[in-house]
Amino acid sequence: MRVGAYELKLEKRVALAGWEATIISILAIVFALALFSILFILAGVHPLSAYREILAYAFVNSYGLPLTVNRFIFLLLCTSAFIIPLRARLWNIGMTGQFYAGALGAFAVLLAFGGKALPPPHLPPALVIPLMVTAAALSGAVLGAIAGFLKGRFNVNEIVVTMLLNFILYWLVAHMIKEGGPFMNPGGRGESFELPPSVYAPLIAGTPFTILLALGAAVFLHFLFAKSRLGYQIKAHGHSPAAARYAGISTFKIPFLVFVMGGVLAGLAGYHYFAAVPGVYKIARNYGYFGDLAFYGIICGLISLGNPLAAIPIALLFGGLSVGGRYVQGKLDMGFGVDYALLGVLMITLVAFQFFYRYRMVWMKTRRETVSVDGNLP
Amino acid sequence: MHKGLLEGIKRGETVIEARGITKRFPGVVANDHIDFEIRAGEIHAVLGENGAGKTTLMNILFGLLQPDEGEIYIGGQRVNFRSPLDAIDLGIGMVHQHRKLVSAHTVIENIILGHPKAGRILNLKKAEEEIAELCEKYGFKVDLRAKIWQLSEGEKQAVEILKTLYRGARVLILDEPTSALTPSETRKLLASIEAMARDELAIVPFITHKLPIVLAISDRVTVLRRGRVVSCQQTECATEKSLAREMVGREVIFRIERARVERGNPILQVENLSARSDKGFLALRGASFSIHEGEILGLAGISGNGQQELAEVLAGLRKAEGGRVIFEGQDITDASVLQRWQMGIGYIPSERTEVGSIGDFSLVENVAMNFYFDERFCRQGIVDYGKLQQLTEEIVSEYGVAAPSPVIKAKNLSGGNLQRLILARVLSRKPRLLIANLPTQGLDVGATEFVQNKLMQAKKEKAAILLISEDLDEILSVSDRVAPIYEGELMGILPAEEAMRETIGAMMAGLRSEGGEP
Numbered sequence: 001m002r003v004g005a006y007e008l009k010l011e012k013r014v015a016l017a018g019w020e021a022t023i024i025s026i027l028a029i030v031f032a033l034a035l036f037s038i039l040f041i042l043a044g045v046h047p048l049s050a051y052r053e054i055l056a057y058a059f060v061n062s063y064g065l066p067l068t069v070n071r072f073i074f075l076l077l078c079t080s081a082f083i084i085p086l087r088a089r090l091w092n093i094g095m096t097g098q099f100y101a102g103a104l105g106a107f108a109v110l111l112a113f114g115g116k117a118l119p120p121p122h123l124p125p126a127l128v129i130p131l132m133v134t135a136a137a138l139s140g141a142v143l144g145a146i147a148g149f150l151k152g153r154f155n156v157n158e159i160v161v162t163m164l165l166n167f168i169l170y171w172l173v174a175h176m177i178k179e180g181g182p183f184m185n186p187g188g189r190g191e192s193f194e195l196p197p198s199v200y201a202p203l204i205a206g207t208p209f210t211i212l213l214a215l216g217a218a219v220f221l222h223f224l225f226a227k228s229r230l231g232y233q234i235k236a237h238g239h240s241p242a243a244a245r246y247a248g249i250s251t252f253k254i255p256f257l258v259f260v261m262g263g264v265l266a267g268l269a270g271y272h273y274f275a276a277v278p279g280v281y282k283i284a285r286n287y288g289y290f291g292d293l294a295f296y297g298i299i300c301g302l303i304s305l306g307n308p309l310a311a312i313p314i315a316l317l318f319g320g321l322s323v324g325g326r327y328v329q330g331k332l333d334m335g336f337g338v339d340y341a342l343l344g345v346l347m348i349t350l351v352a353f354q355f356f357y358r359y360r361m362v363w364m365k366t367r368r369e370t371v372s373v374d375g376n377l378p
Numbered sequence: 379m380h381k382g383l384l385e386g387i388k389r390g391e392t393v394i395e396a397r398g399i400t401k402r403f404p405g406v407v408a409n410d411h412i413d414f415e416i417r418a419g420e421i422h423a424v425l426g427e428n429g430a431g432k433t434t435l436m437n438i439l440f441g442l443l444q445p446d447e448g449e450i451y452i453g454g455q456r457v458n459f460r461s462p463l464d465a466i467d468l469g470i471g472m473v474h475q476h477r478k479l480v481s482a483h484t485v486i487e488n489i490i491l492g493h494p495k496a497g498r499i500l501n502l503k504k505a506e507e508e509i510a511e512l513c514e515k516y517g518f519k520v521d522l523r524a525k526i527w528q529l530s531e532g533e534k535q536a537v538e539i540l541k542t543l544y545r546g547a548r549v550l551i552l553d554e555p556t557s558a559l560t561p562s563e564t565r566k567l568l569a570s571i572e573a574m575a576r577d578e579l580a581i582v583p584f585i586t587h588k589l590p591i592v593l594a595i596s597d598r599v600t601v602l603r604r605g606r607v608v609s610c611q612q613t614e615c616a617t618e619k620s621l622a623r624e625m626v627g628r629e630v631i632f633r634i635e636r637a638r639v640e641r642g643n644p645i646l647q648v649e650n651l652s653a654r655s656d657k658g659f660l661a662l663r664g665a666s667f668s669i670h671e672g673e674i675l676g677l678a679g680i681s682g683n684g685q686q687e688l689a690e691v692l693a694g695l696r697k698a699e700g701g702r703v704i705f706e707g708q709d710i711t712d713a714s715v716l717q718r719w720q721m722g723i724g725y726i727p728s729e730r731t732e733v734g735s736i737g738d739f740s741l742v743e744n745v746a747m748n749f750y751f752d753e754r755f756c757r758q759g760i761v762d763y764g765k766l767q768q769l770t771e772e773i774v775s776e777y778g779v780a781a782p783s784p785v786i787k788a789k790n791l792s793g794g795n796l797q798r799l800i801l802a803r804v805l806s807r808k809p810r811l812l813i814a815n816l817p818t819q820g821l822d823v824g825a826t827e828f829v830q831n832k833l834m835q836a837k838k839e840k841a842a843i844l845l846i847s848e849d850l851d852e853i854l855s856v857s858d859r860v861a862p863i864y865e866g867e868l869m870g871i872l873p874a875e876e877a878m879r880e881t882i883g884a885m886m887a888g889l890r891s892e893g894g895e896p
């Protein structure tokens with residue numbers, strides 16, 4: 001493009017500073033919201049008031065905010081679960097399955113302690129809650145380990161394996177909670193039995209303690225990649241498996257470990273959503289909805305470029321918009337799924353804006369006498 | 379449209395002229411007001427130390443990089459390249475230091491790929507005829523239907539050249555065209571280059587350290603040092619010594635002093651070792667030899683005769699098919715790569731960008747490749763990056779790696795500087811056994827001398843060294859004993875000082891020695 005004696009050029013960036021990435025992301029979000037306004041206008045809604053409603057419900061309203069926070073915890077765990085293998089250039093598409101596995105693991109502990117009985121028995125929380133958390137983490141880990149093992153030992157494509165496991169686990173959950181299934185609700189409502197109140201997850205200022213697990217995991221991962229030997233090995237394997245092998249890094253251990261670690265975090269998300277969020281406390285009938293939501297971990301992970309700390313605000317934003325979007329849809333009586341549409345537009349713009357992570361625009365002065373080889377390439 | 383700028387140009391007329399080209403990267407001026415000119419029909423060599431700015435200059439002439447200052451004239455007209463497409467359009471072709479072919483495709487497909495005409499109706503048959511004609515004319519021998527992965531390095535090089543010629547290049551820029559080629563392939567390439575020059579093509583081959591080649595084929599030579607032109611002269615007026623002096627800025631001694639070291643205990647014993655290549659055939663067959671403390675064993679041979687496989691088996695990167703490897707009395711045939719590093723084995727791989735380094739890692743992280751497991755730099759699973767940075771700074775200055783800072787990415791280093799970094803990193807581990815696979819490939823004369831001296835120093839410090847090289851002069855002047863290898867078999871082992879060049883050359887071609895002790 002040319003204006004007067006100046007020409008707009010794209011130049012490859014030599015390096016991208018953290019603040020540059022932040023500014024680009026913020027611009028992308030603003031751009032996405034502006035773009036999405038068109039949909040509001042078409043639906044006859046004033047975009048600014050719609051956004052005000054969304055944000056107010058998601059981040060201020062006393063009903064909306066806890067919903068947002070719980071989604072945020074869930075999304076952050078799924079995002080971290082995606083990021084760990086991503087840094088080894090492996091794709092964990094299996095957070096959904098690992099999340100289901102985590103939920104099943106936690107409820108299996110309850111079942112073992114007779115938590116299914118009616119009226120709900122009193123279970124010792126100091127024993128049962130840690131066991132549930134551990135079981136959720138382990139179940140997720142086992143699922144991750146399958147993909148990691150097949151990748152590391154036989155180089156089986158991890159995307160295919162994790163996807164297949166998602167389906168298997170979806171049906172396994174259905175089997176467990178259906179009529180006659182081991183986890184069935186005595187009322188037979190197509191959901192699992194309920195958590196005895198004695199082992200409800202402790203709340204910190206109304207928020208499940210799992211928020212500490214999610215934030216702690218993000219900080220831990222940041223540290224892992226910045227300082228630790230394992231983080232170094234993962235990154236080296238991610239950039240070049242051949243070079244990593246030369247350096248003595250096991251091409252089996254790394255895929256295996258990253259999937260186990262990812263599985264642990266996605267498994268914890270299963271504990272969080274079905275055993276720690278107030279008002280849920282069971283494997284809900286619409287568990288598939290949350291399974292789908294787990295896929296947003298992929299988007300959040302990609303947008304944050306695999307940076308575990310950057311994932312925190314992004315997961316918060318996505319959690320909030322999904323809650324607020326669903327709310328305005330009902331409130332303003334809109335005819336389409338505002339939450340999914342909004343997240344979709346946001347996702348596409350953020351990914352498109354990543355172009356500017358690699359290129360930047362510069363104005364170059366062009367001289368008059370220059371012969372330029374203009375657009376008529378054959 | 380300016381396609382015609384080079385039409386009708388005659389021998390001796392200026393084809394490309396660059397004036398005052400300047401290119402800065404963070405921390406370095408890679409090109410500093412360079413004036414440079416190429417004429418039709420000439421072979422113009424550009425020489426310079428590693429990091430002198432040769433690749434940068436050529437990338438600018440090819441439109442891959444934009445100069446910060448300076449002008450480019452083609453056929454007398456000022457031009458402004460926005461991308462290589464513009465340069466290709468004007469008849470400039472470039473073959474890069476690192477090849478960029480699609481290995482699963484055939485030669486023809488690669489040549490046509492990305493051709494401006496490829497989008498239109500494709501007449502493969504006609505294209506094949508045209509390409510065959512080019513081959514005929516310039517003496518390239520390539521099977522056009524073969525897949526790229528089946529080709530040797532020399533044939534791949536030919537395909538790259540054909541690709542640019544087929545797009546109508548009148549100026550051919552070759553960045554280090556011979557560094558990955560065997561001597562006989564080099565000879566063939568040079569013959570083709572001369573044939574092309576007779577055809578009024580201007581050619582700029584880039585040769586960093588093979589000065590004899592420069593002297594043999596070029597008409598003019600430009601020497602760069604630290605981004606500046608230090609001389610531009612008719613090749614007849616130059617000698618190997620004068621060029622080396624201009625490049626490095628000091629006198630270069632071409633013979634290196636062989637260190638006298640008492641031969642100690644055997645460090646490495648290899649017994650009847652065999653290994654398969656990636657393609658599955660037996661590439662190394664029953665090799666047996668030993669290397670002692672303070673000894674350099676030179677493995678002489680044309681690339682592809684099993685050296686790579688041997689090096690990889692010793693480094694633990696490839697499984698042995700049969701035989702044993704004994705290191706300091708211990709059987710390590712099945713030891714892991716990491717165990718070998720920790721025991722004191724060091725490996726300098728020949729594939730420096732794919733295996734020896736990680737382009738997106740900083741220099742510090744690249745140095746960490748050989749130290750992340752080392753107690754001194756990593757405690758309780760925490761890597762001490764501060765200390766590693768210190769080490770990096772030390773070895774960067776000791777080995778003269780031209781880099782503005784230790785935190786730049788390795789992919790921003792020039793080819794030779796990357797090689798120095800890898801060498802420096804491995805040698806600073808002070809390995810007991812060093813496997814050096816083509817350690818001086820792509821290095822300038824000064825750096826080659828430097829590396830050979832470093833090998834000597836390691837030898838004085840009682841290391842056992844396996845030096846793999848195609849350069850017979852290097853092998854003969856550096857090593858204590860020479861083992862020529864041919865089709866995966868050692869042809870014998872001779873003391874280097876008494877060995878006749880001709881004998882070794884014959885053994886490299888498959889003739890077995892009579893009295894060689896194993």
Ligand SMILES: Nc1ncnc2c1ncn2[C@@H]1O[C@H](COP(=O)(O)OP(=O)(O)OP(=O)(O)O)[C@@H](O)[C@H]1O
Pocket residue numbers: 014403404406407408426427428429430431432433434435586780781782789790791792793794795820
């Ligand atoms: N993309 C880049 N970013 C930063 N610095 C760069 C980049 N490319 C090259 N350099 C620096 O510019 C200098 C010149 O590099 P160049 O690749 O032109 O050298 P060269 O003469 O081709 O050397 P060699 O013989 O080793 O290939 C080097 O110091 C290098 O580190």
Ligand SMILES: [Mg+2]
Pocket residue numbers: 432433434475553792793794
């Ligand atoms: Mg170069």
